[in-house]
Amino acid sequence: MCKFRCGGNMQITYQDKKKGVIELRPETLDDLWHLSHIVAEGDIVSSKTTRRIQDTSGDKIRNDRGVKRTFTLGVLVESVSFHLFTGKLRIIGSIVKGPEDLIPLGSHHTIEAKLNTPLKIEKEKWSKYVLGRIKQSIDASKKLSSIIVLLEDDTADLGLMRQFGIEYFGPIVGNISGKRVISKNRKKNIEKFYQTVVDSILKFNEVQTIIIAGPGFYKNDFLKFLEDKHPDLAKKSILENTGSGGRVGINEVLKNGVVEKLATENRVAFEISAIDNILKEIAMDSQLVVYGKKQTIDAINLGAVEKLLVLDTMVRSEDLESAMDMVENMSGEVLVISSQHDGGKQLGALGGLAATLRYPIS
Numbered sequence: 590m591c592k593f594r595c596g597g598n599m600q601i602t603y604q605d606k607k608k609g610v611i612e613l614r615p616e617t618l619d620d621l622w623h624l625s626h627i628v629a630e631g632d633i634v635s636s637k638t639t640r641r642i643q644d645t646s647g648d649k650i651r652n653d654r655g656v657k658r659t660f661t662l663g664v665l666v667e668s669v670s671f672h673l674f675t676g677k678l679r680i681i682g683s684i685v686k687g688p689e690d691l692i693p694l695g696s697h698h699t700i701e702a703k704l705n706t707p708l709k710i711e712k713e714k715w716s717k718y719v720l721g722r723i724k725q726s727i728d729a730s731k732k733l734s735s736i737i738v739l740l741e742d743d744t745a746d747l748g749l750m751r752q753f754g755i756e757y758f759g760p761i762v763g764n765i766s767g768k769r770v771i772s773k774n775r776k777k778n779i780e781k782f783y784q785t786v787v788d789s790i791l792k793f794n795e796v797q798t799i800i801i802a803g804p805g806f807y808k809n810d811f812l813k814f815l816e817d818k819h820p821d822l823a824k825k826s827i828l829e830n831t832g833s834g835g836r837v838g839i840n841e842v843l844k845n846g847v848v849e850k851l852a853t854e855n856r857v858a859f860e861i862s863a864i865d866n867i868l869k870e871i872a873m874d875s876q877l878v879v880y881g882k883k884q885t886i887d888a889i890n891l892g893a894v895e896k897l898l899v900l901d902t903m904v905r906s907e908d909l910e911s912a913m914d915m916v917e918n919m920s921g922e923v924l925v926i927s928s929q930h931d932g933g934k935q936l937g938a939l940g941g942l943a944a945t946l947r948y949p950i951s
Contacts, residue, residue: 599623599727602707612709613723619751621678621702622929623726625671627719629905633711634680635663636700642691662687663709664698678702716910717917722925736796737842738786740803740811741834745786748839749793750857755843755930757836761786783814787822802829802842840931857932863898863924864932867943876949881940889915893946896922900933900941 599620603612615621628634640662641655663686671678680700684692692698702708712719737748737755743763749756763782765775790799799822801808808828815823829845831838843861870878879888888894889912897916903909904925913923927933936943 599723601723601727603709608711609713609715610709610711611715611723612707614707615702615704617704618756620726621704622671622751622927623722624702624708625669625678626901626904626925627722628666628669628680628708628710629712630666630668631713632666633663633685634666634682634700635661635686635709635711636702637706638662638698638700640692640698658691660688660691662692662698662700663711664700717914718904718910718925735798735800736790736793737800737802737839738790738808738811739831739834739836739838739842740786740801740807741805741838742807743782744834745782745789746835746839747786747789748836748842755839755857757839758789760835761789779810780814783811784818786811787815787819790822796825799826800829800842801826802831802838804831804834804838857927857930860924860926861930861932863896864926864935867898867939867945868935870945871939876951877946878943879946879950880943882942885940885942885944886912888944888946888950891950892919893948893950894919894921894944895947896924897944898924898926898936898942900928900936901925902928902937903941 599616600614601611602614604610613620613624613627615624637659638661639657639659642658662684664680664682665685666680666682668681669679670681678701680702681697682700684694684696684698687694700708735750737750739746739748743765744759745761745763746757746759747761749758761782763778763785765778765782790796801812812823812826812828815826829842831841833841843858844865846858846862867878867880871880879885885894885897886908889897894916897913899909899913904913916923926936928937
């Protein structure tokens with residue numbers, strides 16, 4: 590089910606500060622997500638790539654599709670896109686480096702960043718924010734993931750905690766007859782269903798915590814199954830009540846703070862909690878909160894911001910990076926919020942910027 594490697598850490602494989610070049614090797618899906626916010630328009634990005642090269646001689650056969658060749662190409666970046674559901678990072682630009690006898694300079698090319706393949710990035714200026722993001726991605730990739738297992742009747746949904754948000758898997762559906770239907774195979778079918786859920790969990794490497802949740806007693810039965818059949822997984826597991834099943838239940842687990850208590854470094858739970866605090870302040874008509882670009886920038890310029898929340902898709906504005914640096918220089922806290930989870934969407938609805946204040950400014 591998990592087609593991505595879930596362990597390892599991003600590595601800096603080469604660095605030349607004078608030339609503004611850093612080469613990174615992504616090893617997880619989170620790393621690719623971080624790279625999508627590190628690479629920007631105007632950068633030169635180089636990586637090994639494979640292209641089909643046509644025979645340009647006059648003897649070429651009409652239906653000849655050419656020969657696949659692998660070489661290093663560099664593109665002047667025009668756009669960057671991270672596709673959450675396919676886990677692909679695409680960098681589009683015009684070719685500025687490469688074997689000119691094979692590839693015409695200036696033509697367009699898409700570099701698809703791949704796991705375990707180095708990506709060389711050349712910038713005119715490496716901002717404090719971007720360098721901090723590289724450090725954050727390297728540090729975070731050393732930490733282990735948590736999985737939320739949401740059980741309801743004969744259905745299980747999994748939520749893998751990633752920095753960019755929740756990666757959902759499922760539903761996993763069992764073939765269990767209802768309580769009122771007498772079936773000699775019922776217990777066997779339940780155990781088979783539970784084992785299928787376990788097999789799905791085991792596809793992820795080095796899971797630190799398993800949160801077993803749901804609205805009924807099935808979560809308790811599943812934990813007992815783990816204690817009997819998979820004691821190593823049972824030791825990593827905790828129970829959590831929810832009022833709903835499915836993805837709604839998974840989000841309920843996030844909002845009640847259990848993940849944050851278990852892994853205070855976990856970005857998603859931390860970010861959702863920060864957004865919830867902002868929304869509570871707004872609901873109380875508090876004078877210690879601002880949101881929207883103009884109001885938030887004004888508060889930053891006044892030195893009033895205690896904690897700044899910035900939507901990740903807005904960070905590339907140079908004015909915004911300067912504003913973020915200003916907050917940190919005045920001993921404030923800056924939190925970049927992923928746009929890939931519900932909290933990020935809520936911040937987007939507020940204009941992408943919000944802040945709590947040290948004192949009222951109006």
